[in-house]
Amino acid sequence: MDNTDYRQNITVQYCFPDNNASCRKEVHGGPGFIFVFIFLSCISVCTVFLNLLVIISISHFKQLHTPTNLLILSLSVADLLVGLIVMPVNILQLIDSCWYYGKIACIIFPLFCYLSVLASVFSLVLIAVDRYIAVCDPLLYTSRVTNCKMSMCIILGWSSCLLYDVILYYYNDHLIPTQLYETCHGECLLVIQHSWVIFDLVVSFVMPCSVIVILYAFIFNVARNQAKTIRAISDGASQKRRTEISGSSHTKAAKKLGTIIFVYLACWIPYYISSLCVESMTSSSMVWTVFTFVLYMNSALNPLLYSVFYSWFRVSVKYIVTCKIFESSSSRFNLALCLTVQ
Template identity: 75%
Template sequence: MDNKVYENITVQYCFPDNNSSCRKEVRTGPAYIFLFIVLSCISVCTVFLNLLVIISISHFKQLHTPTNLLILSLAVADLIVGLIVMPVNILQLMDSCWYLGKIICNMLPVVNSLSVLASVFSLVLIAVDRYIAVCDPLIYPSKVTVCKMSMCIILGWALCLFYPIIFMYVNDRLPPYETSTSCYGVCVIVIKHSLVITDVVVSLVTPCSVILILYGMIFKVARHQAKAIRAISNGVPKQQETKLSGSFQTKAAKKLSVIILVYLACWIPYYLSSLSLESMTSSSVVWTLFCWLMYTNSSVNPLIYAIFYSWFRESVKYIVSCRIFESSSSRINLFPEHF
């Protein structure tokens, strides 16, 4: 087997000693190098930001709350995306060959789906948690505890692992049974169209509907509370009245808009494109493009759910300056005096 060289693409063979080896495409052009650098930076940032969230919530006792456990769960799911899913996809973009064996090739979509589903599950639980906190604030402390939330998270992760295993098992047993390639040294996953529809319902339509409905109800309650505050603030100076009546509603509206827009922008293109194709293959350009758009949601999540909070900014200062290694650092007060 002679190696051949073309412009910007060097064509070789994955395993030269194997007669059934697939052809190897090492993409070395300037555009691919630039793409490699950009995607690598996204992966590193995803890992770094989510590690900051995980360390903050795990280390500081003041942050051990039910709501923060959900943010921790979300950060762990997004960390898997940045630490495993993104690097593997980068390698596949730069080199068409697969050197990690058939077992890991079959495990990759399970890990990929687990991280994505766990991230979505955490988003849904965050919406449920905030709904209970806003609509039933008096019974929230007794209804939502750290122990109960931990059990919900563990159960949710178990279901998120169970789903892709069953999904891939069923997918492998639906016709057609022919593999997409007969050569050795490639990892390509083909998803049947009938299961793509099921996945759209499970991974997008259902959780997105729940999130939209819950945040819509939260926004409605926030407006009602703002009106109630205005009704009892007749004796309050105008400037303070405006602050009391509009602060919570404005913050809720802004955060709601950011959450929904980012979530939909990252997820909808991938699933809409998958519905338009007869079958989705992991080697297609459409799959790659919209997969990476979906992955970037894992980079944005820590910004939306953590950086907007003052406790995160304070905890980052302690982590970056290595002050978390000081004695009793876990008991430091991270909240401003006016919080």
């Protein structure tokens, strides 16, 4: 009975019926796969929509042209590419095992996929560095961190990610991380060797994660010391009020930093744990598919963590949805003033 149900859910066809060298494709049906398809498609759409709102907001409103927001813009661009290109291609391959995009796309797609994810991680690291400087050296922050310097850092970071990706994928004879196989027309099979997984684990996860956790630990410690200083210099009737304010802000900062670190680790750890448990992984395996999408979900959660919870984002979204951004003076609108009025 189980075998009969399985055959009913999987129909063997050909990717290119007119080509004798065509691969066979497996079209997965049934309620389970339909639910997975709808669920993953919704994640992809939400990823594109949320990151697009962030990009439009920061790009349009001149008040939001700050070094920190430039980093959030860089993060949103990387996450937008994940939701717009990487996720849909992987969803289609999950439902239909064929590769319809040709040999060149088969070579370029892994490069593009990894560049998007790596650029997203790099932006997260830069955001942690930016917040560390802002909290630990607030008086000199505006002079040390400018829009021009931040733009150069972002360009340099993306270029470094691209160079790292190209060298490791195509030009390093001593460290060949992946192999692309095409045994028939319509197949693009990516095999990742165990040695590459270990190296990538260190470069793409351990190092960035260590930097983010250490910097946010310093930020948390500095914020706590600042709260103690405020309580120490407070006296009289204002002491209780200032203590309540500092304690509230301290709690909010701790929750935000804890959420950022937890989400980052939750999205990345499953992929690398599963990768280390086998000698090699292929892009056709279900383990690869599941944990890769868990990793990609970080791109959908990033705009929620870094933008949606910010008050300026809510105001800017209101202007975007109501099409008021098309007004001639909307780019110079004072979002802080609008928040005060509301």
